[in-house]
Amino acid sequence: MAFCKGSFFFYFFFFMVFLCNWGIISVSASPNYRDALAKSLLFFQGQRSGRLPPDQQITWRANSGLSDGQMAGVDLTGGYYDAGDNVKFNLPMAFTTTMLSWGAIEYGKKLGPQLSSNRAAIRWATDYLLKCARATQGKLYVGVGDPNSDHKCWERPEDMDTARSVYSVSPSNPGSDVAGETAAALAAASIVFRKVDPKYSKLLLKTAKSVMQFAIQYRGAYSDSLGSTVCPFYCSYSGYKDELLWGAAWLWRATNEVYYLNFIKSLGANDGTDIFSWDNKYAGARLLLARRSLVDNDQTFQPFRQQAEEFMCRILPNSPYSTTQYTPGGLMYKLSGSNLQYVTSITYLLTTYSKYMATSKHTFKCGNLFVTSNTLRTLAKKQVDYILGENPMKKSYMVGYGASYPKRIHHRGSSLPSKAANPQSMGCEAGFQPYYYTTNPNPNILTGAIVGGPNQNDFFPDERADYTHSEPATYINAAIVGPLAYFAGAV
Secondary structure (H helix, E strand, O other), X not given: OHHHHHHHHHHHHHHHHHHHXXXXXXXXXXXXXXXXXXXXXXXHHHOEOEOOOOOOOOOOXXXXXXXXXXXXXXOOOOOEOOOOOOOEEHHHHXXXXXXXXXXXXXXXXXXXXXXXXXXXXXXXXXXXXXHHHHOOOOOEEEEEOOHHHHOOXXXXXXXOOOOOOEEEEOOOOOOHHHHHHHHHHHHHHHHHOOOOOHHHHHHHHHHHHHHHHHHHHOOOOHHHHHHHHOOOOOOOOOOOHHHHHHHHHHHHHHHOOHHHHHHHHHHOOOOOOOOOOOOOOHHHHHHHHHHHHHOOOOHHXXXXXXXXXXXXXXXXXXXXXXXXXXXXXXXXXXXXXXXXXXXXXXXXXXXHHHHHHHHHOOOEEEOOEEEOHHHHHHHHHHHHHXXXXXXXXXXXXXXXXXXXXXXXXXXXXXXXXXXXXXXXXOOOOOOHHHHHOOOOOOOOOOOOOEOOOOOOOOOOOOOOOOHHHHOOOHHHHHHHHHHHHHHHHHO
């Protein structure tokens, strides 16, 4: 009998090898989440503005934007370029900071050795945001660089010769949206630094309270105040009520002061949504507040739990209430412009709510669909794995990760020779003909950058001019740090 059993396994083994060799069964290694996590954070070094530190690892970058703020008589150096251009837009930058901070708060232990890199990425942004909030009494600076003139150029950030215009909001020109998001970023970061740097944490929280009060007292959309300097680039399409909810939710989390909870209740921000992004924060705010219901069993927050689960029912593919499209390869598909920004942000909510559900052994239903913690986790993993190469094109959408990844990303610094390789200054239009229009790969690898991603049919052309699919952005990466840590810690 033992001989028969051994013979069976011997022949079965060679039969399986035969099937694999002929492609009848495909065998692929699991994504290396730890490697992807490290690279997702390294990317932020490539987006830095200002004077670079001695430990800068993306060495093809150099100092840039050292005069930022001078046109307003203030120091606004530092921060991040939002995407593939050389402009600092504070609305998406602050959202980036909030998401990096939320990742550190929820997944700090799972971040492991990358926690210090995460904190460094946060601090590069918060140091700048503090300047923006504290430089001039009664003003919040919200951006540096004229986007209209910048977008006419293809030049390295180190060579910028376009106007470094400075933009701000004030009581007479309000911006509750950008102020609310800035307050959220500073409040969330104050939690991150509470134990490791208490003095810095207190400064962040004090400033967050002041900026939030400004957002509440002087209501209005920054798009209306600043017009073509922020639109159509980062218009506040969703209005400012979501940022007021988001900012207050983070200040409530950071302080437990009843003032913020009362404000949240009075706001009446009950709009339904099936998206989460730098523009629309409703889903994130509700999930953040729902934590008190699930983890702390505080029934005061049950309405937010219900709203968070209504959101999930709009996302899950088998839900009768789903309003979310999926590609044939299984990727969540929200909008054609930089779709992966929505994928990473929503995936963050999936892993985090899954975590809350697991803690309280909670389940819920979308009609007849029974939803468990694992339901959300499985969908989140599918999205992360797709981004890392488990997709019909067998392509990773993170630069520098995997065997095949985007080589012609829409990014000025990456696509032009570095200062070390070409010390001569390159003017506004000098980069177009030899570098923008070429089909050659970019000379500098922006390690960790996640691009806009494939179209609704899972196709990615890898063309530099196709910015809707090939441009990376800080807020795409910031949202995936948490999920990558979640899955890296589970391996």
